[in-house]
Amino acid sequence: MSSADKREPQLLRAYGDREGDGMVQMSFTLKTLPGDRAREAAKRFAEAHGLKDPLVTAMEQVSQEHTYFVAYGHSVHAVDIAAIDVEELGSQPLSRDEIEAMLKKLGRKVVVVGACTGSDAHTVGIDAIVNYKGYDGDKGLESYKGFDAHNLGAQVENVELCARARALGADAILVSQIITQRNCHKENAAALVEMINQQGWRAEVLLLLGGPRIDNKLARELGFDAGFGPGTLPKHVAAFVVEKMEVRLDAPVRKKIG
């Protein structure tokens, strides 16, 4: 039983201009040419998505055979946010100084290894988190005194990542998956977890997954310790790692490797 079950319902509807109006905008493309029937089709399409009294505000031909629509309507749906049980990551927003202080208390540097794995060549995510420069004014893990951060870059195969991580004595592995076509990000990430399990050192390492289509729930399902989606800053990852490391080093299960 989660504590959420005991809470009072707290229903949320989309908020546009007034409480409870449910205003939602949607845009979509249908394979038909513009016209009165197309407009009606768009209206019904919006209604089928739960929009009451939809107004089709734009209808433009976008290809030889497709039309693009914008519709506004009142969503009839509501969600009970009180009934939602999601583990909030970084619920304790830590400052850089606090993170450094916690790292210092650990008594040694925390080794973090990051990579874009498989065929993924897009390093923007992993670079933003690991590299000194960081993102949006928040410096990357390399900039922390208490982290020994390694960015292995793009297109690192799982086998190679495992070998490098073990050689470096990684406490945490950060995997970035940007390309999501046909769910290759999930398969590749799951394969890494399986490989580490088979090699028998899963308990010795924190596994973090990041990317535009990643959230904590998905990452946990795939066997990672946490997932980080859009908007993640280096300090969020740093805070998560240092908090977990505190727990881990208090109750050492970890053999020194590498």
Next chain:
Amino acid sequence: MALVPVDATRVARCRELAAAVASDVQTFIDGHTTVGVERTVARAYGVEGADPEGTPLANTLVDRIHGRGFTGHGVAYFLGRALAGGEASVQEAAESLAYGGEIAPPGQGPSGDAILAALRAPTAAALARIDSARGARDANIAKHKLGPDPQKYVIVATGNIYDDATQAKAAAFAGADIVAVIRATAQSLLDFVPEGPTTEGYGGTFATQDNFKVIRKALDEIAEETGRYVRQTNYSSGLCMSEIAWMAAVERLDMLLNDAMYGILFRDINMRRTFVDQYFSRRIIARSGIIINTGEDNYLTTADAVESAYTVLASQFINEAFALRAGLKEEQMGLGHAYEIDPWKEDSFLLEVAQAQLVRQIFDRHPIKWMPPTKFKTGDIFHSHVHDAMFNLAGVLTNQSIELLGMFSEQIHTPLLMDRYLSIKSAKYIFGTARHLGDEIQWKPGGIVETRAKETLDRAYDLLVEVERESIWDAIARGAFADVKRTRTGGKGHAGVVPRAAEYLNPLLDVLEAGPSGTAS
């Protein structure tokens, strides 16, 4: 036009320094070949097809020669010797060499003269294929209309070439001038070019000769239907950069992503391999009239766009110098750069305009390739659309030639049909509404734009002085470009680089090096 002051002496000096940098590398290039170059020669002579496992004959042939340690003589030598020895065609000669008995060492069999004579007709045929494709392209362009600058360039990336063709036609309908099929992720690291039309690919669609044909056909149809010529783009980069250049040349592509250093920096392909491969690829490109797009925009996705802007300019000088050495005309050099400064930085728009204008003026005959913001894009599509609008305004204001249009769904997914449509619509609006803005204004003397342009040129000059002194090899090794460090023998594909033997034979390269009027002799 709203010009920025450019110190012509300093620009001339930058070109001299870049020329010296390229000359140093050219000495290495002229003494080496690679398995990629030799496969290209084999394909140009007509070697085609693959075995049941999908390994192209060009690969089996060159690997066999390479395995014997004979690559330094050139595949042309072995094909020519087999022809002189009685094989009926290049294809049959290649099959015998690839699948037959042990290859005899160089020096045995027919004389050098007989080998050269046997290669004369295949060399002429290879050149004729490039030249006739170029002629057909020129005729098509003359018959139809080309859009005004900035040319609106969009990408398609479904993974399935037939879906790509549908999307390409839709993009052309919406007003795109150029369509690029994004390549499947990691194809740059494959040391072979897949065969046939392909319908599965992650992150994009494989570049294959058959896929090139599918898109060319779709865009030719669009030209007939609409009267507008739509340019086709693909990627001559990675371990097969010269093979793809050949395929693109004969399949009438219009543009190729092709950069002297991109593979080294961003795909960790070996430096020596890349320099040798880029040279041969560009020799083919020069002959074919294809426009290259260089990849300096990528520097700003790893390094900071305010701090490292000068590295883009320095690299453009170097790319230009390498391209000139490979026989390209300035009109074929789509030097790349990008709008990647933090949008929330005050006056970032002025800094972007300063760089774009500076590049426009320094490379005044070059079809400059201007890339959209990506690094600071988030999932907020509405803000993203505004961000792209500012990029479009800078593009038209500074008269960029080729503009890859930003997509509001950048960072989310490969563009949906409507994403691309709305992007093109926005570009059309801004290019129209601000068409002559640059002609109507002048920058404040000593103001932010002028100061920034001067500072960027000065710093690019300083970097070129350093690079020239330490050589490009060492400059890359210390991370002078894009904060990425690479070594001479590190990276992928180094095993495929071989010193040319004294008797190295490559009649095709000889003709390409002889210049635009070169013919097989």
